[in-house]
Amino acid sequence: MNRLDTLEAQSVFILREAYATARPLAALWSVGKDSNVVLWLARKAFFGRVPFPVVQLDTDMELDEVYAYRDQYTKEWDLDLIVIDCPPESEMDPDLPPMTRAAARKSAGLASLLEGDSYKGIIVGIRRDEEATRAKERVFSPRALSGVWEFRDQPPEFWDQFATETPEGAHLRIHPLLHWTEVDIWRYSQRENIPINPLYFTQNGKRYRSLGEKNITAPIESNASTVDEIIAELETTRSPERAGRLMDSEAEDSFERLRTSGYM
Amino acid sequence: MAKTIATENTAMQIGSTAGKLMRVVIVGHVDHGKSTLVGRMFHDTGQLPDGKMEAIQEMCRKRGMPFEWAFLMDSLKAERDQGVTIDTSQIWFHHNNRQYVIIDAPGHREFIRNMVTGASNADAALLMIDADQGIRRQSRHHSYLLQLLGVREVAVAVNKMDLVDYDETRFRKIETEYKSYLKSIGLEARRVIPISAREGDNVASASERMPWYDGPSIIETLAEFELSEPPVDRPLRLPLQDVFKFDDRRILAGRIESGTLRTGDELLFSPSNRTARVATIESWNTEQAPKMASAGLSVGITLDEQIFVERGEIASHLTDPPIETNVLHLRLFWLVDTPMEIGASYGLKLGPRHLSATVEQIERVIDVEALSDHAATEVKRDEIADVVVRTNQLVALDEHDNLPRTGRAILHNRHRTLAGGVISMGNYPDQRKQITIRSSNITKVVHSVDTARRIAQNRHKPGVLWFTGLSGAGKSTLAMGLERRLFDEGYQTYVLDGDNVRTGLNANLSFSPEDRSENIRRVSEVAVLLADAGLIVISALISPYRADRDRARDAAGGLFREVFIKAEIATCEARDTKGLYKRARAGEIAEFTGISAPYEEPVKPELVIDTNDRDIDSCIDELVAYVRANFKIPS
Structure with a gap:
């Protein structure tokens, strides 16, 4: 087994555990490279289909190419798509720094999804290497109804035995890509021929390394126009993946505050 | 120096598909410098992301403290504010x-559950010891947990050598003491390295301040760790996660934990004991359907026959199947404040099999500091203990020493994992060996005399009085006494004595756990035949395992009466009518019940005869009265 086989087998195992123990189940789809891989892995796990709804938390601020990709592959992959309109920024906690406040709209959108339907499991494509508080996550992460992450009191998780029961109203965040790295995502996308959003390739000397809302995300300097070139670029870069996600670095703990209050 | 880092960077294959991943956990007592070492390793090999140094400097400046390497890993604000990894x-x-x-x-002792979470994912471990403080509680506790979690590749870093003036004598003392501790719990340190994580000594390069040490640095030691390969050549174990029926295919899904399966293989599903052949190995987005799959892969298979199997069963080949049992030993680590108690029931997860288990016995609590055992009635948080649990259903499993991935389980309550444990069977038999009906082309014939006629003629109902108890409790004496009294009163009766049947019917059986179970199975079937002939059958066998007695009860249906002949082990040993206890104590008899093999007391016997302080006649009187009350037909 090579490295991609190992990663895939573990993620498929996690998705099947989620499907067997945490229903009703839904997957968040930001239409970025990571959640595209999650849906692909679900089709691997369930032999060609995604047997649960796929939820896009829409801020109406995504780039056009994101909406185009969403519409095309919802049809081609036969997805049961749910689009949630996120509440406006004016309803967010005014104490948050401005960019962080914009990002908090997605946590609020997710909260409204959970209030409406009693999902027990929400699949999210975050990875440990993206960001330091995500590195502390569990594969199955129990959340209160409010979505709050009790990072001081996470359950033990070992031998692939995951939390399966939650108190009434609470849910499980399920993280099938936690053990993947950014380069793993690209190598796997390449091996599996997963369609790539053109925003990841260079246009006029810039490309998006991480896709977020257009008001709080900046492209990076890059001439990479193929997946191979992206991989080559990542092999030598020392700047972090989320450098273009402006809310992360507004304050020392701005991203931690986002995450503990329910952000992905 | 800068040039070296640049050269290394270009040679690095970040995320290389070919490169296998080695997962190394850093463990040890609080404040012995684990997070600091990680920060230092990243810096000294030129791998800190851009801006990270500056960000850490800023965090430290705001807190008015000197530069803190640990802030690289301690990403939570609470961790940085308190200076402790949570x-x-x-x-x-x-x-x-x-x-x-x-x-x-x-x-920190408070966060053992998080240490276990981290270490359980590791292929290798670095154990950190503070040179100044020496070996502390968590140094020992963490190494014991590593052993239970199955991490076998370990190295030791004796840190903060700067605080002890890089003194070799201090280092050698810790090295000797700790190596010997590790050895006593079954771990061997690949290396013991004197370092200063804060100063960078022996982290990425050799230290000039410790010329007396000529071994490898931390970074060089990482390169020596060996990866274990998936156990593809071991017996097949495919625990089922789910059965999918999305279309006309019925796909059994799961991850192969050991061994290899091929299309056409005959599979045995345990504990349902159904069999079928692999028709196809299913796949999606691959060029062709695979013909074989091995340990580590998540697979889906279809079978040639539509048999009913469900999540939690284990598929194996017909040879080398898993053990089937409802009682097992666990060596466990207890993770929560509420202690484990005898008699308490918990959820038990063994791979995808979820069932319930009751703690029957706490055999010993292990002191990880002194490595001594003591008896206990409960297991407290952070303790390691040997316990016996009984499951509410038959479960398929392996002994941890044989197949680790199907030989471990966790205990939980509704919302929380309470403990993890590794499985052994000790003297408990594999119950698969007691499958009763092996041939299928059997037609039952009806007798010409039915039970009612026999009762009418005998003037009593038939029955099986199943005497159980320790050797020396009085089973044979009371059975023979009762037989005589019943015979004199006109009852049709006969005693099946444990020693007697072993000279004939069961002469081919030993005293191994499996043979003891088979011994009891045969006696219970003979008892059923004799009872069917109208007799009151009295069996006198130690029959130490509850599972065996329950099976005898099942075989005899409503005729079964469990009679517990009760006596303290000290009483039995004092009597020692057959001289067996003396020989068992001398080690001449292995697996002697009550001494070196377990005796499981009945839970709800129909009758208890306590022989500790009673004479034989009064015991027999009570037994005769019981038979009259329950079996005699009034004339």
Whole structure:
């Protein structure tokens, strides 16, 4: 087994555990490279289909190419798509720094999804290497109804035995890509021929390394126009993946505050 | 120096598909410098992301403290404010074409559950010891947990050598003491390295301040760790996660934990004991359907027959199947404040099999400091203990020493994992060996005299009085006495004595757990035949295992009466009518019940005869009265 086989087998195992123990189940789809891989892995796990709804938390601020990709592959992959309109920024906690406040709209959108339907499991494509508080996550992460992450009191998780029961109203965040790295995502996308959003390739000397809302995300300097070139670029870069996600670095703990209050 | 880092960077294959990942956990007592070492390793090999140094400097400046390497891993604000790692974290690291995940684990006693979470994912471990403080509680506790979690590749870093003036004598003392501790719990340290994480001594390069040490640095030691391969050549174990029926295919899904399966293989599903052949190995987005699959892969298979199997069963080949049992030993680590108690029931998860288990016995609690055992009535948080649990259903499993991945289980309550444990069977038999009906072409014939006629003629109902108890409790004496009295009163009766049947019917059986169970199975079937003939059958066998007695009860249906002949082990040993206890104590008899093999007392016997302080006649009187009351037909 090579490295991609190992990663895939573990993620498929996690998705099947989620499907067997945490229903009703839904997957968040930001239409970025990571959640595209999650849906692909679900089709691997369930032999060609995604047997649960796929939820896009829409801020109406995504780039056009994101909406185009969403519409095309919802049809081609036969997805049961749910689009949630996120509440406006004016309803967010005014104490948050401005960019962080914009990002908090997605946590609020997710909260409204959970209030409406009693999902027990929400699949999210975050990875440990993206960001330091995500590195502390569990594969199955129990959340209160409010979505709050009790990072001081996470359950033990070992031998692939995951939390399966939650108190009434609470849910499980399920993280099938936690053990993947950014380069793993690209190598796997390449091996599996997963369609790539053109925003990841260079246009006029810039490309998006991480896709977020257009008001709080900046492209990076890059001439990479193929997946191979992206991989080559990542092999030598020392700047972090989320450098273009402006809310992360507004304050020392701005991203931690986002995450503990329910952000992905 | 800068040039060296640049050269290394270009040689690095970040995320290389070919490069296998080595996951290394850093463990040890709180404040012995685990997070600091990680920060230092990243810096000294030129792998800190851009801006990270500056960000850490800024965090330290705001807190008015000197530069703190640990802030690289301690990403939570609460961790930085309190200067302690709360939860485990992971960070990717690469050196000389090898990929590592460095897992930082908290050393504070409060966060053992998080240490276990981190360490359970590791292929290898670095144990950190503070040269100044020496070996502390968590140094020992963490190494014991590593052993239970199955981490076998370990090295020791004796840190903070700067605080002891790089003194070799101090280092050698810790080295000797700790190596010997590790050896006593079954671990062998690949290396013991004197370092100063804060100063960078022996982290990425040799230290000039410790010329007396000529071994490898931390970074060089990481390169020596060996990866274990998936157990593809071991017996097949495919625990089922789910059965999918999305279309006309019925696909059994799961991950192969050991061994290899091929299309056409005949599979045995345990504990349902159904069999079928692999028709196809299913796949999606691959060029062709695979014909074989091995340990580590998540697979889906279809079968040639539509048999009913469900999540939690284990598929194996017909040879080398898993053990089937409802009682097992666990060596466990207890993770929560509420203690484990005898008699309490918990959820038990063994792979995808979820069932319920009752704690029957706490055999010993192990002191990880002194490595001594003591008896206990409960297991407290952070303790390691040997316990016996009984499951509410038959479960398929392996002994941990044989197949680790199907030989471990966790205990939980509704919302929380309480403990993890590794499985052994000790003297408990594999119950698969007691499958009763092996041939299928059997037609039952009806007798010409039915039970009612026999009762009418005998003037009593038939029955099986199943005497159980320790050797020397009085089973044979009372059975023979009762037989005589009943015979004199006109009853049709006969005693099946444990020793007597072993000279004939069961002469081919030994005293191994499996043979003891088979001995009881045969006696219970003979008892059923004799009872069917109208007799009151009295059996006198130790019959130490509850599962065996329950099976006898099942075989006899409503005729079964469990009679517990009760006596303290001291009483039995004092009597020692057959001289067996003396020989068992001398070690001449292995697996002697009550001494070196378990006796499971009945839970709800129909009758208890306590022989500790009673004479034989009064015991027999009580037994005769019981038979008259329950079996005699009034004339």
